[in-house]
Amino acid sequence: MKTSKQILLLMVTAAAVTINVGHPLRLSAQDSTAKSSSESSKSSSQQWSVQVDKVDPGEVNLEPSFQVAIYEDLFDELSKTKRFKQVLRDGDRNAGEVSDLLILKTTVEKYTAGSETKRAVTTVSGATKLTVRSQLCTRDGGIILELTINGNVRFMGSNLRATHNLARNVAKAIKQSPLPEPSHSASHAAIDSDQVVLVELR
Amino acid sequence: MHRIAVAPSRKTLSSFWKAHGALTLLILLIACTAAASAEDSSQPKTSPFSIRVTHLLGFAGAPTNANGTLTIEADALQFQKSGKSVVQVRIGSIQNISLGDQSKQVGGLPMTLGKAAVPFGGGRAVSLFAHKKYDTLTLEYLDADSGVHGAIFQLNQGQGETLKSELVAKGAHVRDGNDNTKESAAEVSSENK
Numbered sequence: 001m002k003t004s005k006q007i008l009l010l011m012v013t014a015a016a017v018t019i020n021v022g023h024p025l026r027l028s029a030q031d032s033t034a035k036s037s038s039e040s041s042k043s044s045s046q047q048w049s050v051q052v053d054k055v056d057p058g059e060v061n062l063e064p065s066f067q068v069a070i071y072e073d074l075f076d077e078l079s080k081t082k083r084f085k086q087v088l089r090d091g092d093r094n095a096g097e098v099s100d101l102l103i104l105k106t107t108v109e110k111y112t113a114g115s116e117t118k119r120a121v122t123t124v125s126g127a128t129k130l131t132v133r134s135q136l137c138t139r140d141g142g143i144i145l146e147l148t149i150n151g152n153v154r155f156m157g158s159n160l161r162a163t164h165n166l167a168r169n170v171a172k173a174i175k176q177s178p179l180p181e182p183s184h185s186a187s188h189a190a191i192d193s194d195q196v197v198l199v200e201l202r
Numbered sequence: 203m204h205r206i207a208v209a210p211s212r213k214t215l216s217s218f219w220k221a222h223g224a225l226t227l228l229i230l231l232i233a234c235t236a237a238a239s240a241e242d243s244s245q246p247k248t249s250p251f252s253i254r255v256t257h258l259l260g261f262a263g264a265p266t267n268a269n270g271t272l273t274i275e276a277d278a279l280q281f282q283k284s285g286k287s288v289v290q291v292r293i294g295s296i297q298n299i300s301l302g303d304q305s306k307q308v309g310g311l312p313m314t315l316g317k318a319a320v321p322f323g324g325g326r327a328v329s330l331f332a333h334k335k336y337d338t339l340t341l342e343y344l345d346a347d348s349g350v351h352g353a354i355f356q357l358n359q360g361q362g363e364t365l366k367s368e369l370v371a372k373g374a375h376v377r378d379g380n381d382n383t384k385e386s387a388a389e390v391s392s393e394n395k
Contacts, residue, residue: 054350063302064298064300064302064340065300065302065338065340065354067352068260068340068342068352068353068354069258069259069260069352069354071350071352072259072260072351072352072353073259088349089345089347089349089350089351090349090350091344091348091349091350092347092348092349093347093348094347115305116304116305116306116307116333117305117329117330117333120307120317120326120329120332120333121326121327121329121330122326123326158304158306159304160258160259160304160354
């Protein structure tokens with residue numbers, strides 16, 4: 001009886017030791033796997049550089065201040081994401097030397113001019129609304145990511161705040177979207193339409 | 203009839219010469235002033251053009267939403283926030299200038315808090331009178347690497363046109379089709395109504 005109790009105790013202790021030793025190992029293994037996968041995705045995307053093109057107003061009569069504000073805010077927000085090795089401006093002569101370069105093209109699709117005074121007085125009207133289509137393209141024009149993003153100001157803030165919100169949404173969507181590995185084929189040949197990631201934020 | 207010829211006294215003579223001298227001096231003074239002013243107008247003004255603005259965004263090195271002075275000094279456009287160092291761009295690198303307008307609430311945070319404190323939604327009525335119209339000046343310029351930058355400044359109403367013409371006179375470029383900016387903006391807003 002006593003012997004069986006000792007054996008049982010021994011077995012329980014052995015089981016506890018096995019669980020305690022094995023579980024953290026497994027956890028640490030999982031952690032390291034997750035870490036390495038996130039690092040690999042981060043490092044792969046960080047091999048890309050991006051050049052922000054000037055905003056194309058499309059067929060919308062967009063005020064020049066809004067075009068400039070979207071462009072500048074996009075540049076700032078993309079720099080903040082740290083997803084890209086370099087963030088370059090439109091026309092930057094250093095872009096020619098960058099090997100894995102993506103070009104961010106932004107076209108305005110809709111624009112509703114708002115009024116800060118109207119918003120302050122009525123609360124429900126006077127919102128400034130912007131909708132843009134952003135495309136991440138390779139040098140050859142192959143699209144690897146296409147986004148349709150909104151940026152609005154409904155209650156507080158100046159009209160130009162819409163551009164800040166818009167740029168933040170674009171940067172967030174790009175940060176969360178998977179990008180292909182920069183390779184010779186990816187950066188120098190047009191990519192199949194099946195590989196294009198379409199993101200629509202409403 | 204007896205005529206008595208009286209010789210002019212020495213006192214009268216000296217006062218005449220004094221008055222004559224003063225008149226001569228006055229004429230000389232007027233002539234000198236006129237000549238000096240003519241010289242001034244013939245020479246170009248050397249004092250730099252300076253204006254109080256709010257930098258909204260984009261001027262490289264300047265903090266956003268900062269009040270400061272925008273100065274045209276020789277061939278450079280400089281912005282200086284009070285107590286901070288000057289940031290500048292070459293006027294020749296400016297590729298486009300466009301004007302716009304916007305209305306903004308005056309009074310800042312105290313006004314916002316005051317409006318919120320007014321009972322029965324009276325703050326909204328205050329909002330009607332707490333907004334002021336401003337001009338906006340949008341610049342597009344190139345940096346040393348030919349990268350495109352954009353900057354937006356907010357000025358008091360009516361000052362935008364003055365600054366734009368000063369910059370154009372100093373060699374800034376303006377693309378065609380910027381004159382209808384306000385018109386097009388008005389069209390957009392009317393479409394939305």
